[in-house]
Amino acid sequence: MTDIIHASDLTKVFGKSIAVDHISFDVQNGEIFGFLGPNGAGKTTTTRMLTGVIPLDFGTATILGYDIRSEPVQAKQGFGVVPETSNAYTDLTAWQNLMLMGELYGLPRARAEQRSSDLLEMVGLLERKDQKVQAYSKGMKQRLILTMALIHEPELLFLDEPTSGLDVQSTQMILSLLRDLNKQGTTIFLTTHNMEEANRLCHRVGIIHGGKMVAIDAPEKLKTAIDRVHKIEVSFDRELLGDALAGLGGVTGVNRTGDKWQITAGNRDAAIRSLVTFSQQNGAAIVTLNTLAPSLDEAFLRLTQEAKP
Amino acid sequence: MNPSGFPEQVRRAWAIAKKDIRIYYFKGPVLIFGVFMPVFLFLAFFMGSRQLPLSFLISGLIGMTLFFTATAVSPAIFPWEGQAKTLERLASCPITIEAIVFGDMIASLLFGIGITIVTVIIGLALGLSLLHGITLLAAIFLAACCFSAIGMLLAVPPTNVPSNIMMLSSLIKFPLVFISGIFIPLEQMPAWGLVLAVCSPLTYFTDLVRYSFTDTHYFPVLIDTIALAVFTLVFTVITMYLHKRTMPLRM
Numbered sequence: 222m223t224d225i226i227h228a229s230d231l232t233k234v235f236g237k238s239i240a241v242d243h244i245s246f247d248v249q250n251g252e253i254f255g256f257l258g259p260n261g262a263g264k265t266t267t268t269r270m271l272t273g274v275i276p277l278d279f280g281t282a283t284i285l286g287y288d289i290r291s292e293p294v295q296a297k298q299g300f301g302v303v304p305e306t307s308n309a310y311t312d313l314t315a316w317q318n319l320m321l322m323g324e325l326y327g328l329p330r331a332r333a334e335q336r337s338s339d340l341l342e343m344v345g346l347l348e349r350k351d352q353k354v355q356a357y358s359k360g361m362k363q364r365l366i367l368t369m370a371l372i373h374e375p376e377l378l379f380l381d382e383p384t385s386g387l388d389v390q391s392t393q394m395i396l397s398l399l400r401d402l403n404k405q406g407t408t409i410f411l412t413t414h415n416m417e418e419a420n421r422l423c424h425r426v427g428i429i430h431g432g433k434m435v436a437i438d439a440p441e442k443l444k445t446a447i448d449r450v451h452k453i454e455v456s457f458d459r460e461l462l463g464d465a466l467a468g469l470g471g472v473t474g475v476n477r478t479g480d481k482w483q484i485t486a487g488n489r490d491a492a493i494r495s496l497v498t499f500s501q502q503n504g505a506a507i508v509t510l511n512t513l514a515p516s517l518d519e520a521f522l523r524l525t526q527e528a529k530p
Numbered sequence: 531m532n533p534s535g536f537p538e539q540v541r542r543a544w545a546i547a548k549k550d551i552r553i554y555y556f557k558g559p560v561l562i563f564g565v566f567m568p569v570f571l572f573l574a575f576f577m578g579s580r581q582l583p584l585s586f587l588i589s590g591l592i593g594m595t596l597f598f599t600a601t602a603v604s605p606a607i608f609p610w611e612g613q614a615k616t617l618e619r620l621a622s623c624p625i626t627i628e629a630i631v632f633g634d635m636i637a638s639l640l641f642g643i644g645i646t647i648v649t650v651i652i653g654l655a656l657g658l659s660l661l662h663g664i665t666l667l668a669a670i671f672l673a674a675c676c677f678s679a680i681g682m683l684l685a686v687p688p689t690n691v692p693s694n695i696m697m698l699s700s701l702i703k704f705p706l707v708f709i710s711g712i713f714i715p716l717e718q719m720p721a722w723g724l725v726l727a728v729c730s731p732l733t734y735f736t737d738l739v740r741y742s743f744t745d746t747h748y749f750p751v752l753i754d755t756i757a758l759a760v761f762t763l764v765f766t767v768i769t770m771y772l773h774k775r776t777m778p779l780r781m
Binding site: 269272273274275276292293294295297298302304306307308309310311312313317321322324325326327369 | 534539624778
């Protein structure tokens with residue numbers, strides 16, 4: 222896999238406050254990278270630096286192989302941006318906005334028209350293409366913004382809170398579209414507050430707090446990494462003795478909760494293997510077996526609290 | 531296609547100009563302001579200075595029309611777009627700041643030329659004879675370039691509050707009208723007035739317009755033309771340089 226985004230020592234200072242403090246990370250070709258952090262952590266500032274909207278004070282950012290400082294136009298030609306606030310021209314129609322984007326990305330007119338029709342149809346706005354954007358709802362504006370970012374078929378898509386404040390229908394449409402785009406090879410850099418969204422969508426997430434990157438990993442690894450002791454919930458089709466379970470390899474503790482056993486394990490893999498062997502040896506079928514990893518919310522809170530100065 | 535190449539950036543600047551014309555210039559109030567503002571200023575002076583010939587005042591009216599229309603809207607475009615966050619969209623698109631500024635200049639240049647042509651037609655309808663048509667057209671084009679650069683120069687302060695820019699714009703534009711030989715012929719100006727007049731590009735344009743209609747002029751035509759060209763070049767270079775510096779402060 223090659224790096225589509227390579228950020229090294231990225232720094233932004235506003236007056237006396239350091240908004241982004243020497244952060245470094247890479248985003249690989251074809252992945253969905255979630256960029257998480259509490260309000261004011263530096264997410265939007267980082268995205269704006271990567272997209273060339275504001276200059277870097279220190280460090281380097283290479284996007285699609287181009288330095289965003291020295292070759293901004295070439296870099297911008299290859300990516301699309303969906304900002305947090307809708308920024309289509311409200312005095313223009315959806316169609317006029319898309320034609321403007323087509324011209325700004327250097328698309329031939331016929332290609333821009335074809336792409337616009339396809340994209341508007343995909344997001345359910347084709348019938349309202351000649352209506353001024355000021356009459357659109359928030360969800361419609363956000364869908365239009367997405368089409369504007371996609372008109373030139375970018376290799377990389379930056380999205381800043383794309384589903385914030387949207388209804389379920391628009392949210393689902395956008396998330397499904399992002400999955401499809403990623404399947405077709407588009408790399409996605411997603412800034413979000415929504416942990417569930419990040420958990421379901423992202424291959425890797427980076428967590429920023431106080432301008433510093435506190436963790437980068439796959440969501441599942443982040444969740445498990447914050448707890449050294451793992452929990453497994455298991456139930457059998459017949460009664461078993463707790464002491465027998467407590468003696469199994471890898472198991473450090475056993476608790477009865479209703480008709481289930483909650484197993485505490487130092488080594489989750491060893492504990493599950495022991496449980497399966499135990500059930501076979503005792504002729505007890507496993508009815509349910511769940512690993513109780515912390516949620517991404519918990520991981521996020523733990524990591525951002527640990528990073529507090 | 532080289533997206534950062536000059537031809538491609540000019541094409542994209544044209545897209546910006548079309549967007550500006552559609553959004554900001556093709557509005558009833560803007561068009562009406564563009565015509566009425568200079569006409570009423572002209573009428574005020576026409577009533578108050580009956581001893582000046584109509585041909586002199588019409589030349590001044592043409593000068594004012596081009597100056598006011600080419601600088602009317604462009605100073606407020608960046609603040610408007612900064613407020614609406616559409617400037618951020620442009621900043622993330624593959625277009626240079628110079629091309630965005632150039633696009634805004636093209637729009638104000640076309641608007642200025644269009645409205646000024648109407649004023650020229652009014653002058654002709656009032657019985658003035660056009661003696662040097664090509665000089666007039668060249669002067670209008672050159673001055674429109676110069677005034678649109680001034681308009682963009684007025685937009686340099688990185689504020690997203692349009693009223694701040696419009697106030698600054700009025701503070702600079704109105705005094706310029708009074709020192710540029712529009713209402714007082716350069717020949718009748720005191721020495722200090724002439725010193726101020728040579729610093730205003732509007733002086734040279736008005737002089738060229740007067741030459742086109744009356745065959746009289748204060749400066750030689752070549753000097754007027756060179757002065758306008760130099761002002762255009764200097765203002766354009768300064769405008770682009772300063773916008774490149776202040777644009778990130780708007781975001």
